[in-house]
Amino acid sequence: MKWLLILLLAAAGCSSPNPRSVLLGTIPVEEMLPYGAIEIEPWSCLVYDGVRIRTPRWDICTTIQIPALHKRLPVALEAALAKMQETLNSSTLTLPEPREPMTTCLMSDRRQWTNLAHMLLPEHAESMQGLARGGFTSQGVALLYDIDQREHCRNTIALSLHEGWHQYVQTSLKGELPEWLDEGLATVMEGYRLLPDGLEIDHDANRQRKRRAWWLLRRDRMQPLAEFITDDPHAAMARGRNELLNYYAQAWAYMRYMLADSERTEVLRRLLKQAAEGRRVTVVTPTPSEDAAFESWCVESLRPTWWQ
Numbered sequence: 001m002k003w004l005l006i007l008l009l010a011a012a013g014c015s016s017p018n019p020r021s022v023l024l025g026t027i028p029v030e031e032m033l034p035y036g037a038i039e040i041e042p043w044s045c046l047v048y049d050g051v052r053i054r055t056p057r058w059d060i061c062t063t064i065q066i067p068a069l070h071k072r073l074p075v076a077l078e079a080a081l082a083k084m085q086e087t088l089n090s091s092t093l094t095l096p097e098p099r100e101p102m103t104t105c106l107m108s109d110r111r112q113w114t115n116l117a118h119m120l121l122p123e124h125a126e127s128m129q130g131l132a133r134g135g136f137t138s139q140g141v142a143l144l145y146d147i148d149q150r151e152h153c154r155n156t157i158a159l160s161l162h163e164g165w166h167q168y169v170q171t172s173l174k175g176e177l178p179e180w181l182d183e184g185l186a187t188v189m190e191g192y193r194l195l196p197d198g199l200e201i202d203h204d205a206n207r208q209r210k211r212r213a214w215w216l217l218r219r220d221r222m223q224p225l226a227e228f229i230t231d232d233p234h235a236a237m238a239r240g241r242n243e244l245l246n247y248y249a250q251a252w253a254y255m256r257y258m259l260a261d262s263e264r265t266e267v268l269r270r271l272l273k274q275a276a277e278g279r280r281v282t283v284v285t286p287t288p289s290e291d292a293a294f295e296s297w298c299v300e301s302l303r304p305t306w307w308q
Contacts, residue, residue, distance in 0.1 A: 038074050045105075046119065048112055057081065057098055058164075062106040064146050069153045072199055073160060077104070080161045080189050081168060083201040087259065093269040096276055098171040103141045104160055113145035137163045140171035157199075158190040158206075165189040174278030179232040181271055181281075184255030187248055203256065212249035214302045217295070222250055225286035225294060257297045 033039065033056045043052035043061050050063035055074045062069070085095050107113040113135060120143065135144035142163040148156045165186040169177060176182075191206040192199050204210075216222045223231065228250060236247035258264040274281045286294075 040070060046112075046115060048107070048116075050108075054101075057102060059101050059103045060106065061103065063108040063112060064106060064153070064156075065108070066151060066153060068151065069156070072153070072194075073104075073106075073157055076157055076161060076192060076199055076201070077164050079199075079201045080164060080192065083203070084165070084168075084185065084189055087203070088265075088269060088272065090266075090269060092266065093273050093276075095272065096172045098140070098168060100140065100171060102164070102167040102171055104164070104167070105141065105143050106156070106160065107143075107145040109149075110145050113143065117143060134159045135163065137166040137170065140167050142167055152194065154194065157192070161192065162186045162190045169275075173272075173275045175275040175281060177271070177275050178229065178281055178283055180229045180251060180254065181268065183233060183248065184251040184258075187252035188255050188259070190252075203259070206252060209249050209252035210302055211304075212245060213253035213298065214304060216246055216249060217253075217298045217302060221246065222253075222295075222298075225254070225291050228254065229283060229286065253298055253302065254294065256301070257294050260297065260301070 033054055035056050037054075037056060039054040041052050041054075043050050045061065048063045050061060050065070051070060053060040053062070053070060053074050055078050058074065058077050060074055060077070062073075089095055105116065107116060110133075133147050135142065137143075142160065144156075144159060144163060146153065146156050147159060148154060163186070166182065169182060177185075187206065187209055188203050190209070191203040192201050193205045213222075222228075231247060233244060233247055237244045258268055271281050271283065
């Protein structure tokens with residue numbers, strides 16, 4: 001939910017302290033860990049004790065006392081970003097590395113999250129309560145809480161991956177992405193499969209987004225693409241929580257459609273390159289024929305195996 005926090009910060013004149021400085025202090029870039037390394041050490045903030053898990057590109061601070069999460073989440077974040085780079089990098093685009101380690105602060109419940117959010121954004125403590133479940137990302141820092149309250153932490157990991165993409169954009173690209181592209185790639189980055197001995201990143205393994213996108217398609221509830229690319233999560237949330245979920249489902253489906261074809265993927269690369277270089281991102285409005293092609297792809301690709 002990075003978009004809503006950006007609005008709050010703008011209203012505050014960016015007078016709040018840097019979240020990373022509050023949580024961790026300054027970590028020089030040269031202290032970033034080598035590829036594949038993971039370090040775990042004690043960590044505390046306010047009165048909450050937990051662990052800090054360091055990877056080459058992430059600092060994960062969590063009060064969730066679940067060893068399986070401590071093992072899975074750092075691997076998931078690094079592997080998910082590597083998969084996005086593998087998918088999008090080409091002779092025309094090389095996604096830049098983050099300028100500094102990305103900090104994910106994952107609290108064990110909403111009460112802890114609320115207290116920490118109040119400390120980071122005291123001017124807007126009341127407004128923070130209106131945020132949808134999960135948390136937000138600002139200045140490359142994701143402040144989240146456990147939305148599962150289960151040992152597997154399946155949805156909490158997916159949430160961390162989603163916000164992980166926003167963290168990457170904020171710490172790596174010089175310019176901003178259009179909302180449909182930013183949120184679409186964030187929903188794609190959510191996809192993974194739990195395995196008995198770990199997990200596997202799979203962009204198609206996003207059951208909740210896929211089922212809702214199919215539901216929207218069957219009920220003729222998807223927005224025309226020309227309308228969708230001018231929409232955003234803030235406007236969708238104002239229309240109701242279900243509309244927000246619909247927005248994310250269509251964002252996921254549209255991004256999967258764009259990535260399914262080499263020419264369409266090249267369009268995404270062009271937009272990402274413009275943002276990486278700090279140039280204005282120019283988007284061509286989709287035509288009705290593109291709506292028809294997108295619908296055909298959805299019918300073919302989103303249909304459940306049980307659908308007759």
